[in-house]
Amino acid sequence: MTKYVITGGKPLYGTIDISGAKNAAVAIIPAALLVDGVCRIENIPQISDVTLILNILQDLGAEVRTVNRTTVDIDCSHVRNQPVPHQLARKIRASYYLIGALLSRFGSAQVPPPGGCDLGGRPIDQHIKGFTAMGADVDVRGGYIHATARDGRLKGSQVYLDIVSVGATMNIMLAATLADGLTIIENAAKEPHIVDLANFLNSMGADIMGAGTDVIKVRGVDRLAGGTYSIIPDQIEAGTYMAAVAAAGGQVRIHNIIPKHLECITAKLQEMGVSVVEDGDDLVVSRRGALSRANVKTMPYPGFPTDMQPQIAAVLCLAQGTSVLTEGVWDNRYRYVDEFRRLGAQIQVDGKVAVIEGVSQLTGAPVRACDLRAGAALVIAGLAAHGVTEIDSIYHIERGYEDIVRKLTGVGADIRVVITPDQEEAQANAG
């Protein structure tokens, strides 16, 4: 069993480099399936979700060559249209992008229902609505989602999303890229990774306009050619380290970010008394005095991101006064609250609302990461807490944060990876 052991209470000083965006990478890598030729993708984060999606492509016959730590060449010329293996697809949410990508390229796809963090119900009806509008038959049989274009190739169509969905917006963009004619996606999501996917596809020859607004127009083309593309910096990784400085104190330069993508997080931290100063492609975050309470509601971009909700909760736990946190995207994103309570946090949850009474001090304790962002939030709480916090199930955290231990020790945090034999193994050895 691998744990993080954090001795908290030390302010953070130095610089943290931000990696490429996870939620852009896990869509852009499957998008390489549409490209005729070699795609060079730069600024890929080294995280387990990326390894998984690359493994899925390799299983389908893609050639993946590592150029350097953050760059891969992907050649999908010899990809076969075969069912995506269960054991890989179920470990990752982003496996749903294979439906749009394979449907676009081959006119059919067989993909198991996706996995990912447990945040309550995670339906994909809006993805299916889009594929169906473009002339696909979609059903679930034998543990697979089967999607087949009735005429062998999808047809451009108008799709109004009933709910603003990041995944559905990107999946329909993928499906529409090689479709016949114009697809218009209305009520589209506007997250930075949607713009990044559109920029990637356009740089390979697609015709996509309006990404970043709520109406995206995709004019289908016959083929995409190879090229080179660099993924944007990770908004949520940057926000997580900003929250860590807010909670633990100190001054850290968050290096290589797009300040615009972080405006909502910056504004909220400033409201709480944290100094955030923009300096080119960096933000300098510092906190010396007390934190003030704040209300936070998560919403689709450009609102406050749901993927920062647990991390901002960790900061609010240490703010003076009562804060109200409202989850506006997922049904059940407060599963981490019991773990926070072990550290001395005072949080009451009623449905989608959490009321947080700030405390002057958290105290280290053994805790468990229940999903990716909840795990990151426990790291933040542990950095601020007095004493030792041990976090297990850290594989959740490593799905989305490249080198988190190295990055934090680089700014003075006392965080170590400790490997202990798990109980069963220990008992077997003892026997």
Ligand code: EPZ
């Ligand atoms: C993406 O998930 C991200 N995952 C999530 O990040 C993120 O929390 C979420 O977008 C919102 O920003 C990836 O990019 C791989 P949605 P996704 O479709 O696409 C409902 C992280 O920590 N909905 O935008 O699955 C849904 O239930 C992860 O990095 C439908 O009802 O999210 C939710 O309430 C966790 N029907 C809302 O829409 C659908 O067909 C938004 O979901 C699709 C979604």
